Amino acid sequence: MLKITDLKCYYGRIQAVKGITLSVGPGEVVSLIGANGSGKSTVLQAVCGLLQRWEGTILFQGSSVKGLNPPEIVRRGISLVPEGRMIFAPLSVLDNLKLGAYSRSRKNPKSNFEEDLEKALTLFPVLRERINQPAGTLSGGEQQMLAVSRALMARPSMLLLDEPCMGLAPMMVNKILDTIALLKSRGMTILLVEQNARAALQIADRGYVLETGKMVYEGRAADLLADPAITNAYLGIAATPKMKPETAAASLGLTF
Amino acid sequence: MQELLQYIFSGLTNGAIYAVIALGFSILYGATRLINFAHGEFVMLGALGLITLWQGLKIPLAIALVLAVLGVALIGFLFERLAIRTVSRPEPIVLIIITVGASIFLRGVGMLVWGKDAHSAPAFFSFAPIDVMGAKLLAQSIWILVVVVALTFALHAFFKKTLVGKAMTAASISKKAAWLTGIPYEWMILLAFVLSTATGAVAGVIITPITMCSYDMGTLLGLKGFCSAMLGGLGSLWGALAGGIVLGVLESLGAGFLSSGYKDAIAFGLLLAILYIRPSGIFGAKDLHRF
Numbered sequence: 001m002l003k004i005t006d007l008k009c010y011y012g013r014i015q016a017v018k019g020i021t022l023s024v025g026p027g028e029v030v031s032l033i034g035a036n037g038s039g040k041s042t043v044l045q046a047v048c049g050l051l052q053r054w055e056g057t058i059l060f061q062g063s064s065v066k067g068l069n070p071p072e073i074v075r076r077g078i079s080l081v082p083e084g085r086m087i088f089a090p091l092s093v094l095d096n097l098k099l100g101a102y103s104r105s106r107k108n109p110k111s112n113f114e115e116d117l118e119k120a121l122t123l124f125p126v127l128r129e130r131i132n133q134p135a136g137t138l139s140g141g142e143q144q145m146l147a148v149s150r151a152l153m154a155r156p157s158m159l160l161l162d163e164p165c166m167g168l169a170p171m172m173v174n175k176i177l178d179t180i181a182l183l184k185s186r187g188m189t190i191l192l193v194e195q196n197a198r199a200a201l202q203i204a205d206r207g208y209v210l211e212t213g214k215m216v217y218e219g220r221a222a223d224l225l226a227d228p229a230i231t232n233a234y235l236g237i238a239a240t241p242k243m244k245p246e247t248a249a250a251s252l253g254l255t256f
Numbered sequence: 257m258q259e260l261l262q263y264i265f266s267g268l269t270n271g272a273i274y275a276v277i278a279l280g281f282s283i284l285y286g287a288t289r290l291i292n293f294a295h296g297e298f299v300m301l302g303a304l305g306l307i308t309l310w311q312g313l314k315i316p317l318a319i320a321l322v323l324a325v326l327g328v329a330l331i332g333f334l335f336e337r338l339a340i341r342t343v344s345r346p347e348p349i350v351l352i353i354i355t356v357g358a359s360i361f362l363r364g365v366g367m368l369v370w371g372k373d374a375h376s377a378p379a380f381f382s383f384a385p386i387d388v389m390g391a392k393l394l395a396q397s398i399w400i401l402v403v404v405v406a407l408t409f410a411l412h413a414f415f416k417k418t419l420v421g422k423a424m425t426a427a428s429i430s431k432k433a434a435w436l437t438g439i440p441y442e443w444m445i446l447l448a449f450v451l452s453t454a455t456g457a458v459a460g461v462i463i464t465p466i467t468m469c470s471y472d473m474g475t476l477l478g479l480k481g482f483c484s485a486m487l488g489g490l491g492s493l494w495g496a497l498a499g500g501i502v503l504g505v506l507e508s509l510g511a512g513f514l515s516s517g518y519k520d521a522i523a524f525g526l527l528l529a530i531l532y533i534r535p536s537g538i539f540g541a542k543d544l545h546r547f
Contacts, residue, residue, distance in 0.1 A: 103438030
């Protein structure tokens with residue numbers, strides 16, 4: 001569905017992504033993990049049209065997205081839930097959702113908006129309670145739910161999620177992860193960028209590991225989770241209770 | 257009492273004009289954070305355009321009004337497309353200087369087309385002035401007030417009730433978020449320019465019967481409109497309305513009771529005062545730098 005080949009991205013003269021290749025098949029959830037500044041978000045920005053300076057090819061459903069601006073890419077069927085949520089804070093929850101459907105309601109004013117709204121509110125019942133509140137008054141987790149719903153209102157065939165769990169309470173993190181799993185079970189194709197690598201791999205089919213702009217590992221999510229090299233480098237010991245004490249100590253630089 | 261009332265009536269009329277001009281500033285600022293210093297020239301184009309269409313070409317008033325406003329909106333469209341969109345580094349200072357350049361250019365065009373002489377038009381309706389406790393209220397003044405309030409309500413409804421209006425608000429909140437939501441940001445900017453210049457033309461056409469219109473009328477009107485917009489809080493529609501009325505009435509009272517020589521000084525003194533005391537205006541958000 002999405003096929004990225006030899007992607008190189010630039011910020012001015014700095015090369016942030018140094019030739020990566022990645023693919024996401026229909027209905028697949030793929031996690032892109034890596035440390036801060038490894039270029040994960042940059043890849044998403046190139047796909048959704050925010051970043052224009054890149055080389056290589058990005059094919060979505062067989063056609064290139066080069067030179068398209070973000071609204072055109074939304075109309076092609078890719079929606080990004082941006083890092084930091086970027087909801088329209090002064091507008092009501094309902095207005096945020098209406099604007100999510102903007103790209104298709106302009107063409108076809110009665111394009112089942114009510115039906116999609118109902119779906120979104122069933123997915124996140126808390127939004128129904130807050131439907132007329134300004135979006136800025138929502139909690140962080142609720143804002144994230146709104147951001148995901150707003151993206152879904154465009155009826156994308158693929159969803160890009162940039163750090164959806166960042167800065168959320170653990171309960172909210174679980175809620176967001178459950179939602180991603182639910183969307184997957186409904187056949188949504190998802191490319192997920194997440195700092196919380198363990199969680200991201202647990203719900204993904206496949207995973208890619210990015211390090212300073214280069215792809216260092218790729219494989220089935222389960223294999224990546226089982227690979228000690230990756231668990232040590234990216235998943236942290238706190239989240240790996242099954243790790244042997246010696247290994248844990250070694251990764252902390254302790255010796256017995 | 258009669259004198260006071262007369263000053264207030266004339267202040268309300270002028271204030272209503274300032275308010276319509278301020279609406280134009282606010283619409284554009286709300287969407288783009290840009291002050292269009294050529295806005296007054298669009299008022300001039302509306303006024304002189306109407307005089308040519310109505311008095312020169314003998315087109316019926318109603319049609320001439322619509323044509324004048326649409327014509328100016330078209331010029332606003334071209335202005336955005338040719339002068340604003342094409343800028344390779346769209347930084348605020350660059351864009352503002354472009355609008356200053358456009359104002360000089362449009363004034364020059366106005367002088368070439370309409371000459372240096374002032375023009376005027378008869379009243380739209382031939383009603384006798386209404387007598388209120390000895391003070392005279394012109395029919396045209398009532399008409400202007402009605403148009404201003406109706407325009408403010410209409411714009412308010414557009415921004416609060418329609419999807420396109422909300423999308424414009426969204427675009428003004430964050431370009432990136434609007435883009436990612438699938439809102440064509442460029443179209444929203446273009447629409448803001450067209451709406452803003454069209455309201456400028458509305459201000460121009462409704463004042464033709466009560467003022468002398470010439471190619472350079474836009475400069476002072478534009479500045480007064482800008483004062484009103486600042487006074488009310490840039491970006492706020494109701495603020496523009498209130499700012500315009502307050503400025504018009506204060507100006508008129510000052511001119512009447514002190515000296516007519518102070519008329520413009522009052523406007524700009526007020527602008528300085530508001531910039532010192534409350535830069536965000538009466539109705540403006542506390543924080544001017546939202547993003």
